[in-house]
């Protein structure tokens with residue numbers, strides 16, 4: 001059976017790896033991976049500059065979501081696990097021109113500890129009274145079970161008032177989703193954090209297992225010693241072996257232009273092969289199954305010749321862009337705060353969304369005595385920011401950091417990465433939209449979607465969806481015994 005995996009980001013890589021592993025254990029598969037760019041990894045882009053390890057895209061994954069941990073283990077990367085330095089974990093929010101610490105025990109609006117929230121300068125008295133009265137954790141459960149979707153802004157304002165929304169929730173969501181609370185879905189976004197809280201309680205045992213396996217304490221975030229690129233390199237090595245044995249083919253610089261459904265036979269049965277993959281430049285392949293590990297708008301473009309309804313549904317998932325700027329200091333500027341970094345609410349009027357103090361968050365990222373600041377711009381707050389020149393972007397973050405941190409020192413050097421249309425927005429009605437998409441694509445046997453647009457935006461979510469798509473392909477190949 002011939003399978004095409006479209007997209008060489010972590011989702012496509014994970015799907016191709018799982019299929020190649022099954023093929024090497026005798027599943028009857030020929031796998032091709034088509035990637036438009038000239039490198040694999042997609043949003044994962046790690047670079048070493050002097051003694052700095054810089055991440056242009058994701059810098060880690062959440063340890064409690066075990067798919068990424070399990071995948072790294074399978075690739076033999078266990079000894080490379082690097083946990084965040086949680087003893088130094090403090091995150092701040094810019095509030096009235098100063099950095100105020102996020103109260104301990106607070107994850108989004110769910111809190112298991114009331115006292116830190118009640119004495120925090122972040123919340124006005126009205127919000128504190130509501131925190132007390134409503135009992136936060138039981139309300140988190142409400143968000144998960146509520147049937148009617150609504151915006152995060154409506155949900156939070158109703159429960160906790162504008163102080164919670166503007167001073168805490170809005171900057172959190174801008175940092176994670178690059179989105180606005182007026183548009184984001186309470187059901188898809190808040191319940192995910194709620195589940196995450198639940199899971200973290202339930203997964204304590206899992207964490208202990210990780211702790212034992214990795215030989216160190218389980219931290220909130222996990223990365224790899226050489227950066228996230230170590231993960232994609234490990235997959236690439238495995239795929240190169242599969243390529244040698246003839247079960248896998250890597251097609252770099254091959255942008256897929258469209259997907260065609262080959263004619264049904266007289267009985268209306270799906271033919272084998274079922275789909276034509278048309279590449280830019282005119283080449284054409286025929287395959288039995290396709291895993292689309294691509295942004296939703298790209299899936300829409302490719303699938304429009306097959307189903308305009310499916311394409312319309314897919315293109316209704318909006319995206320925002322992101323820019324990251326790394327400021328590298330060979331000698332740390334004086335008086336940088338401790339902790340992992342800070343978030344900036346829209347009420348500040350600035351362009352900076354967030355800044356991570358990478359040298360505190362992880363070891364081995366900056367030289368001894370140095371500092372690495374990773375700044376985020378873009379999102380729904382500043383559409384089009386990715387069109388600015390590098391020097392303008394660096395100037396913006398330095399100007400804002402001067403005000404916020406009193407940072408006067410110029411960095412030893414800086415790097416800028418642009419990620420146009422990279423962050424899917426789980427807007428109100430997202431869960432229903434995804435259900436409709438799943439129903440519609442079910443009419444086309446052999447087509448599978450995976451990636452960050454459906455059920456979670458993190459690396460671990462991508463790996464989970466890749467695994468699910470690969471499993472369905474194996475079931476199709478009657479490979480349930482693998």
Ligand SMILES: Cc1cc2nc3c(=O)[nH]c(=O)nc-3n(C[C@H](O)[C@H](O)[C@H](O)COP(=O)(O)OP(=O)(O)OC[C@H]3O[C@@H](n4cnc5c(N)ncnc54)[C@H](O)[C@@H]3O)c2cc1C
Pocket residue numbers: 006007008009010011012034035036037041042043044056057058059060061062254255256257293294295298322323324419422423450451452457458459460462
């Ligand atoms: C700035 C930033 C920071 C982030 N930080 C974190 C983090 O710390 N932790 C975390 O868990 N998550 C983080 N995320 C989210 C996470 O990085 C992504 O969800 C994940 O990397 C997406 O992987 P993917 O393979 O689905 O998509 P992508 O990485 O976007 O890969 C898709 C690939 O498809 C290719 N492609 C597109 N169209 C075609 C076509 N027509 N034909 C062939 N190939 C095509 C592209 O070139 C690309 O290589 C971050 C995201 C951003 C933008």
